[in-house]
Amino acid sequence: MGEVLNLLSETRGLVCIECGRCTGICPVSRAESRFSPRSVLVRMIHEDVEGLKDNPHIWYCLTCGLCSEVCPMELDYLQFTALTRKIANRLGEEAYCSHGGALQSLMRIMTDPKLKPDKFQWAEGLKFNKRSEIGYFTGCLPFFDTIFYDLKLETGSIARSAVRLLNRIGIEPALIPEERCCGHDLLWMGDLENFRKLAEHNIEVIEKQGLKKVVFSCPEGYRTFKLDYPRHFGSLPFEVYHIFELLKGHKFETEKKTITYQDPCRLSHHLGLDQLPRDIIASTGLDLVEMRHTRRKSICCGVASWISCTVYSKRIQLSRLEEARATGAEILATSCPKCLIHLNCAQQDLPEGDRIPIQDLLTLIS
Numbered sequence: 001m002g003e004v005l006n007l008l009s010e011t012r013g014l015v016c017i018e019c020g021r022c023t024g025i026c027p028v029s030r031a032e033s034r035f036s037p038r039s040v041l042v043r044m045i046h047e048d049v050e051g052l053k054d055n056p057h058i059w060y061c062l063t064c065g066l067c068s069e070v071c072p073m074e075l076d077y078l079q080f081t082a083l084t085r086k087i088a089n090r091l092g093e094e095a096y097c098s099h100g101g102a103l104q105s106l107m108r109i110m111t112d113p114k115l116k117p118d119k120f121q122w123a124e125g126l127k128f129n130k131r132s133e134i135g136y137f138t139g140c141l142p143f144f145d146t147i148f149y150d151l152k153l154e155t156g157s158i159a160r161s162a163v164r165l166l167n168r169i170g171i172e173p174a175l176i177p178e179e180r181c182c183g184h185d186l187l188w189m190g191d192l193e194n195f196r197k198l199a200e201h202n203i204e205v206i207e208k209q210g211l212k213k214v215v216f217s218c219p220e221g222y223r224t225f226k227l228d229y230p231r232h233f234g235s236l237p238f239e240v241y242h243i244f245e246l247l248k249g250h251k252f253e254t255e256k257k258t259i260t261y262q263d264p265c266r267l268s269h270h271l272g273l274d275q276l277p278r279d280i281i282a283s284t285g286l287d288l289v290e291m292r293h294t295r296r297k298s299i300c301c302g303v304a305s306w307i308s309c310t311v312y313s314k315r316i317q318l319s320r321l322e323e324a325r326a327t328g329a330e331i332l333a334t335s336c337p338k339c340l341i342h343l344n345c346a347q348q349d350l351p352e353g354d355r356i357p358i359q360d361l362l363t364l365i366s
């Protein structure tokens, strides 16, 4: 029981009073009644590591963090899930990976230090300064364009927009030529070994490049550097910022459009940054109309870490899209490339008239 007991005490799993509030709010439980966050916990208390074997429910959680917002006992369900999957991974249990595991393979390939990823074509024509102490972390954006070419989303343009906006407020950042995937998805799948390799590599190359600040447009990369790298490696030798933190206080002229906004879980539930994107929207010509579930009550886009994309994901996505359409907004804005991909993907089966254009917020502003 040692390892499981440690996990339960570290995440306050033993103080659960079985009130069921987590199950009541969990988007997965609402879409798939056989799943409940509490039952995963209870099974581990009763069965120890045996409760992880052949238990598909340990991979269902979207790691959105919504349940932790309502838990009266302040149970850390996110960390509970991360640690549970770490043990499951070691036991040889596997998540069902979307797209045949192509994205996970890509992340694992990137752990090879000899690799030279050629992913900066998006940066042409923008202003960079190799000697800048501020770096822009591109992450996996350019690869998504290739993998999801059929969705025609141009996720690479999110990076272009981010740097264009930084240029507009007087920042010419440096690219980070040796950067790799931040390891977010591998961490949440329990593959600590490869997460650590990616993280160690990134910390080392950023330090070697002499960067003092690193700016992220991807909420997942930002969360990973902000919370997970320090958790695993101690304080970092540089500061990390989400781009919204740097854009705040500036004005941006845009077309006048009505938008609604999908809060990325990593910003809202994980980091409590639900006001920041709204401050940015308020500094533009965009009008925001909120969905029914918004800010700290917002619902995830239905898939996390490219695992367990299944029928309940589709239900969550379709209901989220319905909420967005009900606002009457012209555009559903997101600030997470994966929300953009998953929600656009979910719309593909809808008749043209039932769809809402989905766009990245930075792209809308730049």
Ligand code: SF4
Pocket (backbone or CB within 6 Å): 015, 016, 017, 018, 019, 020, 021, 022, 023, 038, 070, 071, 072, 073, 074, 075
């Ligand atoms: S909300 Fe918290 S205390 Fe209540 S059942 Fe869920 S984990 Fe347990």
Ligand code: SF4
Pocket (backbone or CB within 6 Å): 022, 025, 026, 027, 028, 029, 037, 060, 061, 062, 063, 064, 065, 066, 067, 068, 077, 078
């Ligand atoms: S983190 Fe989200 S998906 Fe996971 S159990 Fe909690 S509410 Fe459900």
Ligand code: SF4
Pocket (backbone or CB within 6 Å): 062, 063, 064, 219, 220, 263, 264, 265, 266, 267, 299, 300, 301, 302, 303, 304, 305, 336, 337, 338, 339
């Ligand atoms: S893709 Fe967006 S909404 Fe989905 S888990 Fe990641 S941050 Fe949350």
Ligand code: SF4
Pocket (backbone or CB within 6 Å): 098, 099, 303, 306, 309, 313, 341, 342, 343, 345, 346
């Ligand atoms: S929603 Fe679409 S893009 Fe996202 S994991 Fe599922 S199949 Fe892939």
